Amino acid sequence: MAENRAKTSRRFQLPDSVTEPVVFIGRVASALPLLRQKRQLRLKETLYYLDLCGAQSLPLVLLICFLMGGVLAINGQIQLSKFGSEIFIVDMVGFSVLKEFGPLMVALIATGQAGSAFASEIGTMKVDEEISALETLGIRPAAYLVLPKLIAMLIALPLLTVFGDFAGLTGGLAVGITVAGLPLAAYVERTLDILDSTTFLLGVLKSFVFAVLITLAGCYCGFRSSGDAQGVGRAATAAVVISILFVVVATALLTVLYSFIGY
């Protein structure tokens, strides 16, 4: 009987590349209830990652999103001026930044900034056998290492998205009033007229999903890294690539999902 069960389990066993990510997600999920205990929160580490992923990324986010808004506005001006409808630059920039490009660009910056850092950090700990030491001490690495990063990212990424949205709209405004020659009051009034809080909040909501994906991808690649310096490098690269892939796929899925509810 036991032999038959063993044979059956061997026959239907999924490859490790499929099961391991699921097991990893399960470990992190099972560690979430620990957050109710204040001691498990590890506030110092959480603030460190909040600084790394949020405050230190802010200048880069502001610059890139400002330029992105400007680029969108310039392209819109080139096309829309043919029809004498430059005022629709506001619609183009507003909806593009708030719904798609704001959260997406912030997530990509966070991938480069945080995802690779998470993978490198955990990978290095694995090389130094610190993770094995934690397990020996009875500490669950998923809870100890992943949860502070996850919490920090869940706080940092939405806030960065808010900053990114604002910077993108400002970039569009700058181009709109300088290149397209739109009056400042008209641009601002049109922006406030067409954009609503739901559009804005749905964009911010995307960033929560991206935060989870980037953190899990970065940490998983770190845990999966082989035990040498080159393995750490490969883990960091894989973390960035997988995170970008996940973020883009998630953007597509969320956009389709939002379209079902009329946004």
Added chain:
Amino acid sequence: MNDRNQKLRIGMFVIGGVLLLLIMLFFFGMSDFFTHKVAVRTYFSESVQGLTVGSGVKYRGVPIGTVSKIAIRVSDKLVEVNMEIQLDHFVNVEGGRSRQLTEFDRFFRSELEQGMRCRLEYAGITGMRYIDFDYFATPGQELPEPPAGTGPEVLYIPAVPSSFRDILKALNTSLDRISRIRFEEISDGLERSLSELSGLLSDPALKSTIARINDAAENLETSSRTISRVLNEEQINRIVSLLETDLKSVNELTTQLIRETRDSKIPESTASIRSAADSFVNSQDELSNTLLKLNQTLDSLRELTDYLNQDPSSLVSGKKKPKVLE
């Protein structure tokens, strides 16, 4: 110190982010919660293509609200459009919410009597539409009754057909009239006429006629030239003066004739002639009777003569009695 800088950085980041989030939420729609709105409803019997929830509502071009709901009434197939009018766009409508509503209601009802109606208008070349409130009806025109089911909780604004619909209707009417023209029959008739004309033009008789007309025209021209050569202006003047003299004589003669005719009492003479003719008609009847009797007399005389030829003695002995069988 380094730890303090980190905390400061994080604090600024979090506080700045949350503040920005709240500010953007406020400007992107949360401010709507603090504005007073009033519900207005209308019904369209035409297509509302291009009108969506959030489309603008304008009063004489001034944005005053947005479309909040669009639905189809299954009972009468009318498109029900609900709108939210922001009272902040109306100056002098102040005070508390209830007073604002009263002022707005009074204003809109008086404007409806002045002919204010709503109509679908295009917002540009994109096909998007908005609802425009303007004075499309004549002042004092009777307000149409709101469709059944329109409660008193909303203000009903009657709609008028859009200008696009008018154009479409005119176009449809024109196309309908054009479609009624029987182009095939016209084409057949034209073709037939052309064929007949072609046959007529190729007819030798026509060519001969044209040749004769040409000859006549040449003769006329020759005659005209001859007359021109024979008669100079002086002769023509003399002929004309003679004609004038003759015409005067004819005129005098006519006048004299009229006078003499009047003097000759033609009506009386005519009456006498008519009376004589009647008498003649009567005499003719009498003459006919006389002739008839004379004819009968001649017949009797012929019979007498024949009898005497057969029996001359009867002149002395008289007429014999016919023999009777015993």
